[in-house]
Amino acid sequence: MSGVIHWAVEVGEDWGEVLAELTRAFESTRAVAQAEESFVYVVRQDDLLGRRGTGNAMVAAGLLSAARTAALEGSRKGWTANVVAFDEPSDRAAVETWAQRLLEAGDVTGELVRVGHGHIGKALP
Amino acid sequence: MNGTIVVTGAARGIGRAIAEKMAASGPFIVIGVDIAPELALSEAITPVQVDLTTVEGPAMVRETVEASGFPLVGLVNNAGITRDARLVNMTDDDFAAVLEVNLGAAYRLSMALAPLMSEGGAVVNIASRAYLGNFGQFNYSMSKGGVVGMTRALALSLAPGIRVNAVAPGLISSEMSMGIPEEVRERMVEAIPLDRMGTPDEIADTVWWLLTPLSSYITGEVIVVGGGRSLS
Numbered sequence: 001m002s003g004v005i006h007w008a009v010e011v012g013e014d015w016g017e018v019l020a021e022l023t024r025a026f027e028s029t030r031a032v033a034q035a036e037e038s039f040v041y042v043v044r045q046d047d048l049l050g051r052r053g054t055g056n057a058m059v060a061a062g063l064l065s066a067a068r069t070a071a072l073e074g075s076r077k078g079w080t081a082n083v084v085a086f087d088e089p090s091d092r093a094a095v096e097t098w099a100q101r102l103l104e105a106g107d108v109t110g111e112l113v114r115v116g117h118g119h120i121g122k123a124l125p
Numbered sequence: 126m127n128g129t130i131v132v133t134g135a136a137r138g139i140g141r142a143i144a145e146k147m148a149a150s151g152p153f154i155v156i157g158v159d160i161a162p163e164l165a166l167s168e169a170i171t172p173v174q175v176d177l178t179t180v181e182g183p184a185m186v187r188e189t190v191e192a193s194g195f196p197l198v199g200l201v202n203n204a205g206i207t208r209d210a211r212l213v214n215m216t217d218d219d220f221a222a223v224l225e226v227n228l229g230a231a232y233r234l235s236m237a238l239a240p241l242m243s244e245g246g247a248v249v250n251i252a253s254r255a256y257l258g259n260f261g262q263f264n265y266s267m268s269k270g271g272v273v274g275m276t277r278a279l280a281l282s283l284a285p286g287i288r289v290n291a292v293a294p295g296l297i298s299s300e301m302s303m304g305i306p307e308e309v310r311e312r313m314v315e316a317i318p319l320d321r322m323g324t325p326d327e328i329a330d331t332v333w334w335l336l337t338p339l340s341s342y343i344t345g346e347v348i349v350v351g352g353g354r355s356l357s
Contacts, residue, residue, distance in 0.1 A: 015229050015232055015233060018228075018229075018232075018271075019221070019224055019225070022224060023217075023221070026220050026264070027217075029212065030212055030213065033212045033213045034213045047274070049277055050274060050275075050276075050277030050278030050279075050281050050345070051278075053282075054232065054274075054278040054279060054282070056278075057274035057277055058228060058272075058274045058275050060274055061256075061270045061271060061273045061274025062267045062268065062271035062274060063267070065255070065256045065257070065258065065266045065269060065271075065273070068257060068266065069212075069258045069259055069260070069261075069262055069263050069267075070263060072258055072259070073212050073263075123345070125273075
């Protein structure tokens with residue numbers, strides 16, 4: 001299964017930066033959906049909990065919700081949409097491996113996989 | 126008067142119900158904000174007609190709050206729109222419009238008004254059950270997920286003085302839901318365990334609870350008001 005891994009980019013507190021990053025994700029995802037391929041968004045666990053500023057939180061939580069909606073649409077066409085969230089110390093290769101697994105799984109969609117242990121005991125996003 | 130409360134998207138539907146509930150329930154100055162020209166509310170509500178997606182919009186609301194002469198004790202970010210389409214067909218304009226109104230306006234207004242909020246104040250952001258995913262609403266779902274993220278971040282940054290929570294309504298009987306074709310709406314209701322649409326007043330009641338000391342130990346949470354639809 002081919003597809004795209006989209007890493008969320010760091011943003012500041014300026015709305016223009018937030019909108020630009022969400023628009024970048026939208027444009028990329030729409031193209032992937034049109035090609036009927038799968039995708040994985042990669043975000044930071046701390047951003048899902050709002051710990052690194054409002055801008056990054058809006059991007060991370062926005063991408064998670066968008067992936068859930070895309071998963072509903074993709075399930076009718078056979079492509080998948082998932083999210084990987086990682087703790088700050090996680091190494092990029094491990095995160096990339098999990099994202100690749102989700103792209104290849106085919107039967108897992110709309111899921112959030114959290115790499116690391118920082119999410120334990122915290123809110124479910 | 127105990128203070129001022131700002132409610133956006135107050136011209137109709139959920140926002141109107143919230144503004145009227147606030148005006149009727151306590152000794153507050155309620156400022157109703159909407160872009161709609163038909164912002165005719167009860168005499169107890171001060172109308173402010175502005176476009177919150179502009180730089181000037183939030184500044185005008187801020188000026189109105191300062192002119193009220195009372196501390197700001199509540200902000201309800203409710204204004205929202207939909208421009209539904211399947212992701213593969215969604216236009217750039219429909220994406221941007223929904224993000225600007227549903228998320229950008231709420232963020233800008235929160236930033237403009239947070240410095241005015243008094244100790245013990247509360248912010249309630251109206252998200253949507255669509256933040257859990259909803260077919261044909263990539264833009265709306267992303268915007269409401271963004272609202273949830275904003276809620277969590279502001280809950281941390283404005284603590285301990287100000288609480289910030291979100292309400293995520295499900296299918297509510299309002300102008301927005303009346304735009305859904307009837308047979309689709311009927312199918313949606315069949316999937317709701319409580320077997321009916323919610324009412325704007327039921328959302329207003331939840332918002333009221335989150336604005337008042339009744340919920341004084343709750344911050345950073347999302348309260349889904351959806352008749353059990355998230356389970357069915």
